[in-house]
Structures are given as structure tokens and as C-alpha cells.
Amino acid sequence: MKFIHAADLHLDTPFLGLKTAPADLWEQIYQSTFTAFAKIIDAALQEKVDFVCLVGDLYDRAERSIQAQLFLQKQLQRLADANIPVYLSYGNHDYVQDTTAELPLPTNVHVFPSAGATFTLITHDQQKVALSGFSYAQRWVEKDMTPIYPVKAAADFHIGLLHGSQSGVNSPHAVYAPFSLTELNQKHYDYWALGHIHQHQLLQKQPPIVYAGNPQGRNPNEAGERGYYLVRQNGHQLQPEFRSVAPLQWQTCFVSVAGASRLTTIINAITKALAAFKQPQSLLLKVVLTHSQQLSPALVQRIENGELLDYFQKQPQHQPFRWLYALALAHDDGVAFSQLDQAYWQKSAVEVFNAKNVQTAAQPLAQANFLAEALKQESLPADLQAQAINLLRENKAITGDEHAD
Structure with missing residues (x-):
């Protein structure tokens, strides 16, 4: 048996703030979420997988553009033509709404309802696989949804699809179907296909409990490789293998300007650093100049x-x-930064910088369409938190920890 686990496609991401890029680069940036998913479909066809799991947030927002719907329809039809079924759940970005104004999905697609369901199939090698999951009915699902998942019964393999966040973790994502590893393990499933957290990671090796991450990073906080998991059977176990598909990557490049006294020296140092990148993907880079204490005020001004x-x-x-x-x-x-009490800082950050608080506080602004779109960005709480940290640094309250929660 072999299948693909992908999540958080975020098709039609607007990539706010990058529209000043050259036209051909902007087009590649805008198309990147579509391109990444097309590569996943290519892999499914090439590998001749038994099925594909898509675990929430296929679209970037609840108002799904016809362009994004048509693209998804065509890609899933490619799988239908190859008799590859798809098991799909909707997440907090594309939660279930009135579908009368939407394009229909191909008949090979099985959508999990908000109340939860279990589908079964027989693979090419005659193994029975059960798949359980649910779709979001609204933006937030604050309650633990694991009780709706049945315990593994008469199936060779049982897979759970869950778009949510791990409970007990100091995180602003606690309003998204919280779960614990203990609860998941009590279901005796052979694989948990997770969505919502955009960093691909294995929470548990066996049975695998896996976040696929998103196939394409959408902002600087989603740097590095992005992709999906190809999951293969090995005896009575399932083994996931991460595969990268992102056509472009976000990265930070540190360039030393020690001893630089002229602008051309800094330009040459940056140019040399850029030339050192050999990745086949296009890169969206933040360049940070280090050892800059000796730079003249005129040079600093040119930079700042x-x-x-x-x-x-x-x-x-x-x-x-x-x-x-x-x-x-x-x-x-x-x-x-360590001079502050880390525990109190992290606790207050989680309580303040979460999606629900941001949406509530900013509700009066949401009447303007362009602001409403910006307020829906999943990275907004983290971005606001980062800005708060920067303001504190500017007031010489804290320095240092770029990864503080």
C-alpha cells in the first residue's frame, strides 16, 4: 500500500507585500501554491499511489475564487482519470459553507462532513483501509474532536485525518480542534495525517503522527523546504517520507560587512553571498548585515x-x-531577552496573540474588503507578536530571541 498525505495547500494565497516584485517573478510567486500542488498530483500519478489524503485548508480563504476551484477540480480529475481516490477535509480557512455556488468535485473525491465520517476502500493489493475525519463547519473548532473518531475495528489499516493543534503546547493555535497524543494513540490507528501547522514534522514515529506542513511557504515565517509525505507500507507499519515540492523558498542570508568603508564593498559582499546559493528553487531573501558597528553614518543611512x-x-x-x-x-x-521572565512572557503572548483575539479586536476594520483579507492571514497573530517584540527592543526592553513565542 502507498498513499500521499498533504495539507494546507492555501491555493490562491495573495502574497501581500510582494506585488512590487518584477512581473515575471510576481507571476511565479502568485502561481507557487498552484504549482506546488500540481507537483503533488504528478507524484501521485508517477508513484501510482492507492489514494491521496488532503487535510484541510485547501483554499486560502472561505471565499473560494472560481479560478482556484477550477484548478483544484482539474487536478483532482487527473487522479480520477487514473482511478486514484481522494479523501478530503476542510479546515479553518476553507470551512464548509453553502456549496451551491461552487464547482463540483470529481466523483473520486470523498469529503468528510463536519459531523465526521469513516470511509473504506480496498487497495490494489486487496487490503482494507479505513479513513476517519471531519471538516470544519466554522472558522474555529475549540472543542476536542477526537471523541468522534471510532476506535480501529475490522480494517488492515486505519488512518485518521485531523486538521488541528496539539493541546497542552504553548501555542496560539489552541482554538483549532485541540488533541493530545494520548488520545490519538487510544484509537489504535496506523497513521494520523495532520494538518494546520505549516511546519512538516513527526510528532510520533510509530504509529506515525505527522504534520505534512504546507507545500509552499507563504511568508518569511515559513522558510525552508515545503512539501508532502509519501507513505509506504513496510510489513504491518506505515513509513512516511518527506518530499519537497515548493517552487520557491523563503530564506535569511547573513552577510558580514566587517571592515567595510565603502558602499561598493557592501554591494560586492551581498552579490557574492547571493551567488553562493545553488538551490534549483527561486529564493525570497532577507539579507541581514552583521558586524556593522563600524559602518559610517552615511552608509547606515543608505541601508536603513x-x-x-x-x-x-x-x-x-x-x-x-x-x-x-x-x-x-x-x-x-x-x-x-532572558532578563525577562520567560514563562510570564510566553504565557501572555499566547493569551494575547491568538487568532480569535485578533479577529475580535479588529472586527470594526473588517468592513473594508482589503483589510478583511489581510485580517484573515493565518500568520497575522505571529506577525503582530513579532512587531511587539521589535517595539520592545527599540525601547531597549529586550533583545535576542527571534523565536520567542
Whole structure:
């Protein structure tokens, strides 16, 4: 038996803030979520998998554009033509709504209802597989949904599809179908296909409890490789293998400007660093200049007012792209973040910077369409938290920990 586990496609992501990129690069950026999913379908056909699991947030927002619907329909039809069934759940971004104005999905697609369901199939090698899951009926599912999942019964393999977050973890995602590993293990399933958290990771090796992550990073917080899991049977166990498909990656590049006294020296150092990237994917880069304490005020001004970034953004681009979306100086403010009480900081950050609080506080702004779209971005709570940290740093309250929750 062999199948694909993917999640969080976020088709039609608007990629706010990148529309100033050159037209051909912008087109590649905008198409990247579509391109990544098409590669997953290519892999499913090439590997001749028994089925495909898609675990929530196929679309980036509840208002699904006809373009995104048509693309998904065509890709899933490719699987239908090869007799590969698809088991699909909707998440917090694309929760179930009135479908009368939407394009129909091919007949090979099995959609989990909000009340939960279990589907079964017989694989090419005559093994019985059960798949259990549910779809979101609204933006938030705050209750634990694991009670609706049946305990494994008469099946060779049982797979759970769950779009949610691990309970007890210090995280702003607690309003999304919280679960515990103990609860999942009590179901005696052979594989848990998880969605919602965008970093691919194995929460447990056997039986595998796995976040597929998203196939394409959508902002600087989603850096590095992105893709899906190809899951193969090995005896009575299922073994996942991560495969990257993202056509472009976000990365941070640190460039030392120690001893630089002229603008051309800094330009050459950055150019050399960019040339060192050999990845086949296009890169969206933030360049951080280190060892910059000796730079003259004039050089610092060129960097901080955006002139140097503008210079690099206007340079000719070639495939694969190496696009600078940000250029900054590394600062050492001299006061360590560890001087604050970490436990209280993290607790307050989780309580304040979560999706529900942000949506509630910003509700008066949502009447403007462009603001409503921005407020739906899943990265918004983390972005606001990062901005709060930066403001504290600017006031010399904290420095250092870029990964603080």
C-alpha cells in the first residue's frame, strides 16, 4: 500500500507585500501554491499511489475564487482519470459553507462532513483501509474532536485525518480542534495525517503522527523546504517520507560587512553571498548585515532608508530568482531577552496573540474588503507578536530571541 498525505495547500494565497516584485517573478510567486500542488498530483500519478489524503485548508480563504476551484477540480480529475481516490477535509480557512455556488468535485473525491465520517476502500493489493475525519463547519473548532473518531475495528489499516493543534503546547493555535497524543494513540490507528501547522514534522514515529506542513511557504515565517509525505507500507507499519515540492523558498542570508568603508564593498559582499546559493528553487531573501558597528553614518543611512534594497531589487533577475524582499542591519542592543521572565512572557503572548483575539479586536476594520483579507492571514497573530517584540527592543526592553513565542 502507498498513499500521499498533504495539507494546507492555501491555493490562491495573495502574497501581500510582494506585488512590487518584477512581473515575471510576481507571476511565479502568485502561481507557487498552484504549482506546488500540481507537483503533488504528478507524484501521485508517477508513484501510482492507492489514494491521496488532503487535510484541510485547501483554499486560502472561505471565499473560494472560481479560478482556484477550477484548478483544484482539474487536478483532482487527473487522479480520477487514473482511478486514484481522494479523501478530503476542510479546515479553518476553507470551512464548509453553502456549496451551491461552487464547482463540483470529481466523483473520486470523498469529503468528510463536519459531523465526521469513516470511509473504506480496498487497495490494489486487496487490503482494507479505513479513513476517519471531519471538516470544519466554522472558522474555529475549540472543542476536542477526537471523541468522534471510532476506535480501529475490522480494517488492515486505519488512518485518521485531523486538521488541528496539539493541546497542552504553548501555542496560539489552541482554538483549532485541540488533541493530545494520548488520545490519538487510544484509537489504535496506523497513521494520523495532520494538518494546520505549516511546519512538516513527526510528532510520533510509530504509529506515525505527522504534520505534512504546507507545500509552499507563504511568508518569511515559513522558510525552508515545503512539501508532502509519501507513505509506504513496510510489513504491518506505515513509513512516511518527506518530499519537497515548493517552487520557491523563503530564506535569511547573513552577510558580514566587517571592515567595510565603502558602499561598493557592501554591494560586492551581498552579490557574492547571493551567488553562493545553488538551490534549483527561486529564493525570497532577507539579507541581514552583521558586524556593522563600524559602518559610517552615511552608509547606515543608505541601508536603513531602503536605498540599498531598492538598488538590488532593480537589478536584472534571472531564473532561478534571487529576490531581496528585505535588507537590514543586525543590531546588538546589549540587554538580553532572558532578563525577562520567560514563562510570564510566553504565557501572555499566547493569551494575547491568538487568532480569535485578533479577529475580535479588529472586527470594526473588517468592513473594508482589503483589510478583511489581510485580517484573515493565518500568520497575522505571529506577525503582530513579532512587531511587539521589535517595539520592545527599540525601547531597549529586550533583545535576542527571534523565536520567542
